[in-house]
Amino acid sequence: MTTATTTRATILRQHLIDPEICIRCNTCEETCPVDAISHDSRNYVVNVDKCKFCYNCISPCPTGAIDNWRHVQAETAYPLAEQLLWDTLPQQVALEDSAPAAAGSSSAVLPDEVERIAAASTSGQGGVAPPPWSAAHPYINLYSIQKPAVANVSGNFRLTAEDASSDIRHIVLDFGNASFPVLEGQTIGILPPGLDAAGRPHHVRLYSVASPRDGERPRYNNLSLTVKRVTADHEGAPVRGVASNFLCDLKKGDKVNVVGPYGTSFLMPNHPGSNLLMICTGTGSAPMRAMTERRRRKSIPSEDGKLMLFFGARTPGELPYFGPLTRLPKEFVDINLAFSRVPEQPRQYVQDLIRARGDDVAHLLRDENTYLYLCGLKGMETGVDGAFSDICGRHGLDWKSLRTELLQQGRYHVETY
Amino acid sequence: MSIDYNQKIPNNVNLSENKTLQRALEHWQPEFINWWKDMGPDDSQNFDVYLRTAVSVDPGGWAHFDYVKMPDYRWGIFLNPAEAERKVNFGAHKGEAAWQEVPGEYRSNLRRLIVTQGDTEPASVEQQRHLGLTCPSLYDMRNLFQVNVEEGRHLWAMVYLLHAYFGRDGREEAEALLERRSGDADNPRILGAFNESTPDWLSFFMFTYFTDRDGKYQLCSLAESGFDPLARTCKFMLTEEAHHMFVGESGVGRVIQRTCEVMNQLKTDDVAKIRAQGVIDLPTIQRYLNFHFSVTMDLFGADVSSNAATFYNTGLKGRYEETKQDDDHQLSDASYPVLEVGDGKLLTVQAPYLNALNERLRDDYVRDAVAGIERWNKVIQKAGIPFILSAPHKAFNRKIGPLSAAKISPAGKVLSEAEWTHHHLQWLPSIEDRAFVSSLMGRVAEPGKYANWIAPPARGINNQPIDFEYVRFN
DSSP: OHHHHHHHHHEEEEEEOOTTTOOOOOHHHHHOTTOOEEEOSSOEEEOTTTOOOOOTTTTTOSSSTTOEEEEEEGGGOOOHHHHTTOSSOOOOOOOTTTSSOOTTOOOSOOOHHHHHHHHHHTGGGTSOOOOOTTOOOOOOOOBOSSSOEEEEEEEEEEOSOTTSSSOEEEEEEEOTTSOOOOOTTOEEEEEOSSBOTTSSBOOOEEEEBOSOTTTTTTTSSEEEEEEEOOOBOTTSOBOOOHHHHHHHTOOTTOEEEEEEEEOSSSOOOOSTTOEEEEEEEGGGHHHHHHHHHHHHHTOOTTTOOOEEEEEEESSGGGSTTHHHHHTSOTTTOEEEEEESOOTTSOOOOHHHHHHHTHHHHHHHHHOTTEEEEEEEOTTHHHHHHHHHHHHHHHTTOOHHHHHHHHHHTTOEEEEEO | OBOBTTSSSOBSSOGGGOHHHHHHHHHHHHHHHHHHHHHSSTTOTTOEEEEEEOSBSSTTTSOEEEEEEGGGOOOOBOOOOOOTTOBOOSSTTTTSBOBSSOOGGGHHHHHHHHHHHHHHHHHHHHHTTTGGGGOSOHHHHHHHHHHHHHHHHHHHHHHHHHHHHSHHHHHHHHHHHHHOOTTOSSSOOSSGGGGSOOOSHHHHHHIIIIIHHHHHHHHHHHTTOSBHHHHHHHHHHHHHHHHHHHHHHHHHHHHHHHHHHHHHHHTOOOHHHHHHTTOOOHHHHHHHHHHHHHHHHHHTOOSSOHHHHHHHHTTSSOOTTGGGOOSOSOOSSOEEEEEEEETTEEEEEEEEGGGGHHHHHHHHHHHHHHHHHHHHHHHHHHTTOOOOOOOOOTTTTOOSSGGGGSEEOTTSOEEOHHHHHHHHHHHSOOHHHHHHHHHHOOOOOSTTOOOTTSOOOSSOGGGOOTTSOOEEOO
């Protein structure tokens, strides 16, 4: 794998502005928080050394000129002087390892839309953090959109109660003879069949793997996903999620096009004594289940650290894996469930429980072997951050600096949507 | 900085905490809506338009797209987030903390700046109100309406400042902004260019390219203001203004592209043959360009102006990209070149920099405007046609300042009255030119269809396809 590693280190996704479409309105330069964008009387250009992929400049651009990307070898990235002379954007140059990945060979070049989703989901922590030092080496991008893997559905079970308002499902995909290695915390991409209203193929949708690395069923070549049927958008307006409905309606034996795997950051530590502090809502439980399951299967109690889980849902009936979770031994995992819509009970959110368990949480935060994972709806970030801040304040810690330290050490991972 | 849309007037300035101001603006709001219904886009109040609305002022939130009926558009008050410990960055007060209230001694000048800027916003809506009836496509119609509602919002931005900081005078000025009418002989808009009519879509594209770009430069200099609420207001307006220039630049580009296609099909540059195919010949486009460029030159004001000096020296209005300039930001001893007519030709003379600030802004503008003309030339060049569009001299066809007394050709040559009379129709659109362009205007309102005289855009709005139903008629 030396070649792949070298390639991974040297291929960049360079942000560029299309000079043919750009109208030099200066909005991007004004918006960029790190001054990566500058201009002369001819072109607006992006400094490859400064751009942090925050995407703040994308939506204010009135023309779409800002939304251009080229994969380049780091040493031959387009310098500013060259960009300033362009009349048109150069074509994507074929890189040695960037041709559509043949099954089984790895490429470091991720599809644009996958990069976009990954960037949005980690924006809460200020971009992708390094993985834990003891994480296993992940395989990524083995299957491209041009050459997806085809998986067989070997199971589709409803996880939420029949009367619950949400339909969350546990879907098991079998890869037959194809190699599809994943680690806990990684995601895979699903390509829904058919075309959208504009006649284009649907975008890829990413799902966290809910099973550990040895499969949902050990020694079989399979993995599981936790999928919620989307029937409304973030504002509550009715909308039929293309991929989630496709997945939730799958029957045993159906075929699914899968791309990936993706993710080199949200991975679990593997060294003895490492603690996992996991906070999730709804289907954000998928990676937590994978990690918990991994620890449960290889459990050597003397070696393993503590597992603490904060899990939020509207009601017990809507909490995926509620039954199996409550049967796990207390000494194995410290589970805290928050329900926000149980009739006649005060609304409780994960941050309330984190505060209530402040002493134990602070104890874990002080331990340099503790790794934090946050996964679920974007809205939870602020509340959880506030809870950590309070707890730290009460226990003589400074959350702001601790958080920076955790991020730098690959000990804090956020994936929200 | 999320915007509170539960309020009658969406805002991010905690309007509900200032009841007096809230009441005053709620009193102005129905007058604004009445003005919109009277003077806003003609015969289109019931259309569902695919518009962009800001839901917050941070990068993620201000471009939210949905179908909206224009009178229901959520006009409101949005300021960019405050910059901690911002300073006055130029003039006599350089280095002092930026003002959060109006300094008493500068009150009337500041009000004048705000009223002048504010007056252009409803004026352009009035100028463009009939264009929806002759749109070349649903895509263009939507872009027109987006420009219109955002000009309406810019009026709100200025009216907020008048109401919040100028008391009774401010409220009266805010009412007067709804009373003046573009082109009205008795009660016209303040600036000349905003009393010209925008009779056809080529004029509209030229206007949004050239004249809205003046808006950009004015807003950029006001965004440097020592009066912090004005600076923050203008910063956010600039984000919206970008769309207007996009409409202009891409609009003219598409007209040129279509003309070049027809010229290549016919293998001719014969104006009559080109016009017979229902597209606009390149010389006519050059004449429209000359007209709009020169009218916009006047918007920057007199070449040597004591007002400009005062506005700068008192910290009210800076230069374009003031903080990026490498000088003392006070300019008391510096000079700047301006033009004068002497000896039958244009002479460059040095004027005190402070007095020449209008000229400085005009020069910044010209550099920017010329760059876009070069893009249009690339379209012509790509089609292999030997024709070059160019910006006229900045002294050409001026109506304001000392240069207005002289007759100057697009190349910058001083002409006699007789020479001007003889040649000017080669340089400015004639009645026949305008009549011809008007004759092409007819509404095309089927998704994906584009009028014969304009090429479809390269891409749609918000990544929608170009045959998207950007406007739904009800």
